Each structure stands twice: as C-alpha cells, then as structure tokens.
Amino acid sequence: MSEASKVQAAYGAEQIQVLEGLEPVRKRPGMYIGTTGPRGLHHLVYEVVDNSVDEALAGHCSEILVVLGEDGSASVTDNGRGIPTDVHPRTGKSALETVLTVLHAGGKFGAGGYKVSGGLHGVGVSVVNALSEWVEVTVRRQGQVHRQRFERGAAIGSLRSEDQPDDENGRTGTSVCFKPDIDIFTVGIVFDYSTLSARLRELAYLNGGVSIVFRDERESARSPEGEPHEETYFYEGGIKEYVAYMNAEKEPLHPEIIYVNAEKDGVSVEAALQWCVDAYSDSILGFANNIRTVDGGTHIEGLKTVLTRTLNTFARKRGKRKEADSNLAGENIREGLTAVLSVKVPEPEFEGQTKTKLGNTEVRGIVDSLVGESLGQYLEFNPGVIDMILEKAIQAFNAAEAARRARELVRRKSVLESSTLPGKLADCSSRDPSESEIYIVEGDSAGGSAKQGRDRRFQAILPLRGKILNIEKTDDAKIYKNTEIQALITALGLGIKGEDFDQKNLRYHRVVIMTDADVDGAHIRTLLLTFFYRYQKELVEGGFIYIACPPLYKVERGKNHTYCYNEQDLQKTLSSFPEKANYNIQRFKGLGEMMPKQLWETTMDPTTRMMKRVEIEDALEADRIFTILMGDKVAPRREFIETHSAELDMTNLDI
Numbered sequence: 259m260s261e262a263s264k265v266q267a268a269y270g271a272e273q274i275q276v277l278e279g280l281e282p283v284r285k286r287p288g289m290y291i292g293t294t295g296p297r298g299l300h301h302l303v304y305e306v307v308d309n310s311v312d313e314a315l316a317g318h319c320s321e322i323l324v325v326l327g328e329d330g331s332a333s334v335t336d337n338g339r340g341i342p343t344d345v346h347p348r349t350g351k352s353a354l355e356t357v358l359t360v361l362h363a364g365g366k367f368g369a370g371g372y373k374v375s376g377g378l379h380g381v382g383v384s385v386v387n388a389l390s391e392w393v394e395v396t397v398r399r400q401g402q403v404h405r406q407r408f409e410r411g412a413a414i415g416s417l418r419s420e421d422q423p424d425d426e427n428g429r430t431g432t433s434v435c436f437k438p439d440i441d442i443f444t445v446g447i448v449f450d451y452s453t454l455s456a457r458l459r460e461l462a463y464l465n466g467g468v469s470i471v472f473r474d475e476r477e478s479a480r481s482p483e484g485e486p487h488e489e490t491y492f493y494e495g496g497i498k499e500y501v502a503y504m505n506a507e508k509e510p511l512h513p514e515i516i517y518v519n520a521e522k523d524g525v526s527v528e529a530a531l532q533w534c535v536d537a538y539s540d541s542i543l544g545f546a547n548n549i550r551t552v553d554g555g556t557h558i559e560g561l562k563t564v565l566t567r568t569l570n571t572f573a574r575k576r577g578k579r580k581e582a583d584s585n586l587a588g589e590n591i592r593e594g595l596t597a598v599l600s601v602k603v604p605e606p607e608f609e610g611q612t613k614t615k616l617g618n619t620e621v622r623g624i625v626d627s628l629v630g631e632s633l634g635q636y637l638e639f640n641p642g643v644i645d646m647i648l649e650k651a652i653q654a655f656n657a658a659e660a661a662r663r664a665r666e667l668v669r670r671k672s673v674l675e676s677s678t679l680p681g682k683l684a685d686c687s688s689r690d691p692s693e694s695e696i697y698i699v700e701g702d703s704a705g706g707s708a709k710q711g712r713d714r715r716f717q718a719i720l721p722l723r724g725k726i727l728n729i730e731k732t733d734d735a736k737i738y739k740n741t742e743i744q745a746l747i748t749a750l751g752l753g754i755k756g757e758d759f760d761q762k763n764l765r766y767h768r769v770v771i772m773t774d775a776d777v778d779g780a781h782i783r784t785l786l787l788t789f790f791y792r793y794q795k796e797l798v799e800g801g802f803i804y805i806a807c808p809p810l811y812k813v814e815r816g817k818n819h820t821y822c823y824n825e826q827d828l829q830k831t832l833s834s835f836p837e838k839a840n841y842n843i844q845r846f847k848g849l850g851e852m853m854p855k856q857l858w859e860t861t862m863d864p865t866t867r868m869m870k871r872v873e874i875e876d877a878l879e880a881d882r883i884f885t886i887l888m889g890d891k892v893a894p895r896r897e898f899i900e901t902h903s904a905e906l907d908m909t910n911l912d913i
C-alpha cells in the first residue's frame with residue numbers, strides 16, 4: 259500500500275465523530291442556518307457545495323456541477339472520491355448515512371485534513387437533510403453506484419448498491435440532490451439565480467482551477483428553444499483573476515497584479531493587489547476559509563499594517579518623504595487599491611453578530627510577515643511600480659489635507675453641525691426613529707404628491723432637486739459643499755465620511771429611496787445608493803435603506819381597478835379578463851403624475867405597499883455596478899443601463 263492510500267484508508271468511516279440527531283435542527287433551524295428566509299434557503303446550497311469544494315481543495319476533485327431542477331430541487335455533483343460507504347462500527351450505519359443523519363458528523367473526519375470551506379456556520383450536510391423535504395445521494399466509488407433517499411432527515415430504506423455501468427469508466431464522485439422543505443422555509447423555496455451565481459463565481463475565483471458549472475433547468479430560465487441556462491466558472495488564475503474582474507472597468511496604475519501565495523504554521527495566505535488610477539476608495543475583499551469576512555478581522559488588519567509599513571519604508575528609502583514629513587496614512591496608501599485576501603486557517607474563529615469577522619490572533623502576524631516578505635521583494639525589483647503607487651498615495655495624502663481644511667470650514671459655518679433641519683424637509687411628527695421613515699424623492703412635483711399623500715405622523719419627505727453629485731468623480735471637499743448632500747446628511751442626522759456612524763443619531767430607521775420607475779429613476783437611485791454605499795456604508799449594512807416600488811400602470815375595469823408594478827404584472831392582469839372585456843390602462847410616467855391618494859395607496863401605505871430592503875450581499879458586484887454606472891467610461895455605462903435598467907435593483911437587492 260502506498261503512503262497516500264494508507265492515509266486514505268485511515269480516513270474511513272470510523273473517524274466520523276458521532277454527536278447528535280437531527281430533531282434540534284428542525285425545531286430551531288435559525289440556530290443552524292441563521293434564518294429561514296431567502297438567505298437560509300440559499301445557505302443549504304452553499305453547505306452542499308462547500309463539501310465538494312473541500313474535496314477539490316484536498317486535490318481529489320476538479321469539477322462541480324450545480325443544477326436547479328424543474329421540480330424546485332438543487333443538486334450538487336462532483337467528481338471527487340465519493341463519500342465513503344463502509345459501515346460505521348459504532349452506529350452500524352454506513353458512513354454516508356451517518357454523514358447525512360447525524361449532526362456534526364460530516365464536519366470533521368478525525369484529525370486528518372481540516373474542513374476548509376466549512377460554510378458560514380460550518381454545520382454540515384446533515385442540516386441540509388434535516389431541512390429538506392427529501393434528499394437523494396448518489397455515490398460512485400470503487401466500481402459501484404450507491405444510492406440512498408432521505409425524507410425530512412430520515413433515511414428511507416437502506417443504502418442500495420449496484421455495479422457501475424461500463425460506460426462510466428470507473429468514474430467517481432458524489433451527487434447530492436435535495437428539495438428544501440416548505441414547512442421550514444415558509445416564505446418560499448424558490449432559489450434566486452443571481453444570488454447563487456454570485457457565490458459560485460466567487461468560489462471559483464477563490465479556488466482557482468476548480469470548474470463550477472451552474473445550470474438552471476427551471477421553466478423560467480429556459481431559452482425560447484427550451485434550452486436550460488448554463489454558465490461555467492473557471493479561473494485558472496484564481497484571485498488574481500478576481501482582481502482583474504473587479505478592475506475591468508477601471509484604469510490600472512500598474513499592469514501586473516501583485517500576487518502573494520505562501521504558507522506559515524499551517525495557515526495559507528493568498529493575496530492579489532492592484533492599484534487603479536482614478537478610484538478614490540479602496541475595495542479590499544477578505545476571505546477566511548472561503549467565507550467572505552464582511553466585518554474584516556485579523557487577516558485584514560495584518561494586510562493593512564504591512565501595506566502601511568512597507569510603503570512608508572519605500573517612501574523614505576526612495577526619497578519621496580523627507581525626514582520632516584509625516585508618514586503616509588494607511589488610507590492614503592489604500593486609495594484606489596483593489597485587493598483580494600484569502601486565508602485558510604485550520605481552526606477559524608468567526609466573531610461578531612453575523613460571524614463574518616475573523617478572530618484568530620495568530621493570523622495577523624502571519625499575514626503581516628508573509629505579505630511583507632513577498633511584497634517587499636516584488637517592489638524591490640519593480641521600482642517603476644512602487645514609484646507610481648507612492649505618487650498616488652502622496653496625492654491622496656495632500657488631497658486629504660485639503661479636504662480636512664474644507665470640512666473644517668464647513669463645520670465652522672456649522673452647516674452640518676447645526677440643528678436646523680433643511681428647509682425643504684417635511685418632517686414627521688414622531689420623534690421615535692424606530693417608527694419613523696423618510697422618503698427621499700426626486701424633484702419637487704413628486705415631492706408635492708408625497709407630502710400630501712403621506713401619513714405625517716411617521717413619514718417624512720425630503721425632495722432632492724437636480725442631479726445629485728456623481729460620487730465616483732468628485733472629491734470629498736466638493737461633496738460636503740453640495741447642498742443636496744448636506745440636506746440629506748442633516749435630515750438623516752448623520753455625520754460625515756470617516757466619522758463614526760452612530761445609530762443613536764439616525765433620525766429614521768427606514769430611509770426610502772422613491773424614484774420614478776424609469777431609466778432616469780434607476781440612475782438617480784444608483785447615485786443615491788452609491789452615496790450611501792461609499793459614505794454611509796453602515797446604513798446599508800444595517801439594513802436601513804429601502805427602495806419604494808411605485809406602480810407602472812393602473813388598469814380600470816368597470817368600478818374596479820388594479821395597479822401593476824411591471825410589464826409581467828400587466829399581462830397577467832389583462833389575461834385574467836374575459837375576451838377582450840372593456841378596460842382602460844393608465845401608464846404613470848412619473849411619481850408626479852400620481853394623485854397623492856394613489857401614491858399613498860400604492861407605494862407608501864405600510865399595509866399595502868411593496869418595498870425592497872437594500873442588502874449589499876456582494877460588495878464586488880455592487881462596486882462593479884457603481885463603477886460602470888458612475889465611472890468615466892461612458893460606453894459600458896450606457897450599455898449597462900440599457901440592458902439592466904429593469905433588473906438593476908435585483909442585482910444587489912434582496913427582496
């Protein structure tokens with residue numbers, strides 16, 4: 259027996275640590291998958307995919323196929339070694355059945371290799387089983403095909419095995435097909451394509467060389483010819499390609515993406531960095547064990563520290579900073595930086611309410627030293643690159659100084675600090691932020707309808723005039739002088755960029771963007787979202803931002819009327835009428851055309867309105883949209899608006 263196969267053999271069924279049954283999962287699903295809403299639903303898919311990704315990271319699998327079935331199922335198939343099917347001595351069940359029916363059994367296979375991806379909660383495939391109407395697992399292994407079915411967590415019959423057909427040529431792998439249980443996910447079990455594709459693409463970037471095929475076989479996704487929709491995510495270059503993708507619409511400061519890949523004390527660190535010319539904010543995406551660490555953590559701290567130290571060292575060494583000059587600040591150095599940092603840690607500790615902050619203290623120093631070493635060496639050999647980065651950082655340093663002075667000036671005039679609310683704000687009478695909402699409305703005429711239509715007890719209206727500043731193109735100093743932005747900041751009770759967000763000061767817990775349902779409206783909405791995203795990120799992250807959904811049509815038939823919110827809605831309403839019945843369609847060209855009462859009924863009345871909560875699930879995609887929409891490159895912007903205006907908000911909103 260070779261060393262490799264000895265290790266494999268030792269990795270058998272007896273290594274599975276037996277813990278507990280599945281009843282607690284069905285009783286308290288939230289404890290295991292966070293929510294039973296859309297997020298939790300999609301989490302089931304991630305959990306299954308993570309197992310295959312782990313198999314790929316162990317070097318045994320190169321392809322993962324994810325299929326959304328016509329019957330509402332999701333299936334994940336890989337070409338790995340297949341889940342072991344031998345009988346577990348303690349339970350008398352097969353390893354496969356144990357993994358599927360015992361909580362935490364799949365998580366750790368003894369001391370051998372650690373589970374890398376682990377899922378956000380690292381709960382294992384048994385949780386998926388517990389929360390599914392049914393699961394069917396197929397394992398191809400050692401010349402046999404093994405199948406077993408489960409319903410609501412319980413095995414239906416035993417594992418059935420048959421010889422593998424010759425034409426499969428000894429293929430191996432695991433396939434897990436499941437249908438989420440509607441009794442658990444009461445708000446719905448329909449998978450969202452863009453949510454899943456974003457995560458699968460991300461996984462493919464994070465695990466370069468693994469091919470992930472995503473196929474949607476549902477009726478709604480088929481082409482006119484009946485072909486299912488299919489995409490393949492495969493990035494040989496891994497996170498290096500990720501950075502290239504994020505920067506696709508930007509102008510890089512240096513052509514080559516700086517790349518670090520090293521390991522120390524069992525922690526692997528992979529980083530890709532590229533600075534861009536005219537970007538002012540930074541986009542650093544952090545991952546730990548393939549999980550997006552939205553709230554940062556020790557790995558990100560390590561990266562920031564080493565960047566600041568290394569670049570300041572070079573600045574002095576190359577005479578860009580004299581002895582009397584102060585050091586460049588970290589944020590000056592990071593201006594325009596796009597980076598992906600992916601660490602893999604044997605025993606990750608995730609902290610914070612959403613468990614998206616890496617806590618392992620040892621990682622800080624490991625990232626610092628590994629990135630420091632590689633980056634230092636790279637820059638030593640590429641003086642042209644370091645000089646350009648330093649020049650940009652010094653410009654940022656000077657601009658920050660100028661902005662600080664401008665801000666001080668504004669503050670002295672006490673525009674932002676003053677307690678006087680903007681004149682055009684029609685405030686609500688409630689002083690309780692948790693029940694108050696503010697509608698940000700485009701233009702005075704729509705503002706007028708909204709003011710008349712609202713419930714003034716808890717709804718405030720702020721009409722904004724003219725084009726709001728294009729955030730991507732202006733610098734801080736100009737932004738603070740813009741009257742519309744000032745009105746917005748003052749009305750919300752917020753501070754300015756860089757100041758700590760304090761929820762206590764927020765005057766309304768629902769900030770509703772209400773724009774026309776057309777391309778211009780979409781543009782203004784994106785401008786506002788950009789502002790919030792870049793300058794008041796906590797508002798977006800805290801779930802305070804909403805999008806109002808005004809109707810597009812009013813259909814009248816006799817004494818009845820219906821409002822339709824999109825083209826599909828309209829067709830559905832019309833087709834419900836008897837053969838060509840008498841009716842009248844009114845198309846609203848803008849909010850201003852609606853009677854105050856109509857606006858209330860359709861868009862503002864909490865008991866009947868539709869509203870979307872903005873949730874930046876995927877900072878990358880949001881950043882890309884903003885960049886495309888706001889950046890200097892006109893052609894991609896026009897093209898993007900034309901093709902996406904209808905679904906614009908769908909791309910980064912959770913409904």
Ligand code: 0RA
Nearest residue numbers: 266309310313338339340341342432
């Ligand atoms: C542990 C051991 C072995 C395979 C797996 C786990 C495995 C699990 C999953 C879950 C989805 N796809 C998977 N692929 C593999 C095999 C050990 C051996 O062959 O000796």
